[in-house]
Amino acid sequence: MIKGVDNKQPIGIFDSGIGGLTVANAINQILPNEQLIYFGDTAHLPYGDKSAESIKHYSERITDFLLAQDCKMVIIACNTASSVAFKNVVERTKGKAIAVNVIDPVAEYVATKFNDDKVGVIGTKGTINSRIYVRKIQSLNKSIKVTSLATPLLAPMVEEGYYNNYISQTIIDSYLSKKSLDRINALILACTHYPLIKPEVEKYYQNRVSIIDSAEIVANYVKMKLKGKMAVSSRRRLKHRFYVSDFTGSFEKSTKIFFKNKLHLDEARIWD
Ligand code: DGL
Numbered sequence: 001m002i003k004g005v006d007n008k009q010p011i012g013i014f015d016s017g018i019g020g021l022t023v024a025n026a027i028n029q030i031l032p033n034e035q036l037i038y039f040g041d042t043a044h045l046p047y048g049d050k051s052a053e054s055i056k057h058y059s060e061r062i063t064d065f066l067l068a069q070d071c072k073m074v075i076i077a078c079n080t081a082s083s084v085a086f087k088n089v090v091e092r093t094k095g096k097a098i099a100v101n102v103i104d105p106v107a108e109y110v111a112t113k114f115n116d117d118k119v120g121v122i123g124t125k126g127t128i129n130s131r132i133y134v135r136k137i138q139s140l141n142k143s144i145k146v147t148s149l150a151t152p153l154l155a156p157m158v159e160e161g162y163y164n165n166y167i168s169q170t171i172i173d174s175y176l177s178k179k180s181l182d183r184i185n186a187l188i189l190a191c192t193h194y195p196l197i198k199p200e201v202e203k204y205y206q207n208r209v210s211i212i213d214s215a216e217i218v219a220n221y222v223k224m225k226l227k228g229k230m231a232v233s234s235r236r237r238l239k240h241r242f243y244v245s246d247f248t249g250s251f252e253k254s255t256k257i258f259f260k261n262k263l264h265l266d267e268a269r270i271w272d
Contacts, residue, residue: 007232010035010241011222012066012074012097014059016047017159018244018251019193020077021258023102026219027075028240028259031226035238037069043246043271045159048124048152048191052084055126059085063092063099065270069241072230075100075222079190079214080126098225103132105221106188106214111140120181120209121148123190124155133190147184151175155193161254163196172200186210196257243268 013024017040024038039062047055059081066074074097076082082101090099121133128150137146153171162168187209195213202211247267255263
């Protein structure tokens, strides 16, 4: 419990763009009374092929923005930023807010649910090159073999609205047929854009593989973390706020894909 934190304070969530809205949406479903403040760093999208140093710098500055909005929790709703900048966000939020990443809840879930299994991970180059899933899962359960594959085309493809059609299915099939994912029992969708392509991934595997989508797992983890005095008690929720660092109409239009409703985006030019 962090001293002085009021339970009505909002939950801050950030991502490189609007993919993290899949996590925001899951939190909104599970914790409907909580106010959310979302920040999508569209000025720097994508994070997947940026250097760790740049992502750390962006994450620190965005965390400061969310803390200035009085957030009681800062959730990194991006696997790429979670894999390289979590320590920086923990440092920044110390004594002020709880820091959450999207990798630990999934690693814990996988480590308890599977045994002697081969688990695949797909994500951006940044996430996969960090080997964070391999390290975290194997430190929790040595019997699990973790194999990973960078799938850099998938996030921009979804962001452009290409999913659930023959072009996206062809790209997905081509990645999933790579040798490194041979004979897996489960596949972690290690990018917050990927819940949208879950039906296509399921179609490829025809129920032979468990598909793990982090949004719901992270939302349950957040609920557990806020238990007691940190959770909002009143039913009169304040309005959610959604910010991007570089506004375009097409981002606003795409919010519907990720959050189920079209949202109003405000521009916060934190980089000027
Ligand atoms: N949503 C980000 C993630 O979870 C990927 C998009 C990007 O490359 O910025 O890794």
